[in-house]
Amino acid sequence: MGAIGGDAGKGAAVGATAGGLRGRRAKKEAEKQAQKQAQGQAQKQQASLDGFKKAFGACMEGKGYTVK
16 A cells, blocks of 8 residues: 555555564464364373273272272
């Protein structure tokens, strides 16, 4: 807009501001997505660990050990 009116500096400033806002929004969205993935991964690991503990306890009890 500014370059059309004869002020290229103003046009550059407007473009830089718009680009900065888009970049910031994209970064926040990427961070949110990464956090969601990390939470999902942590839940999967916990479920896997819980399954292991249950199987281990059943095995030990089958051999006559007491599992707390």
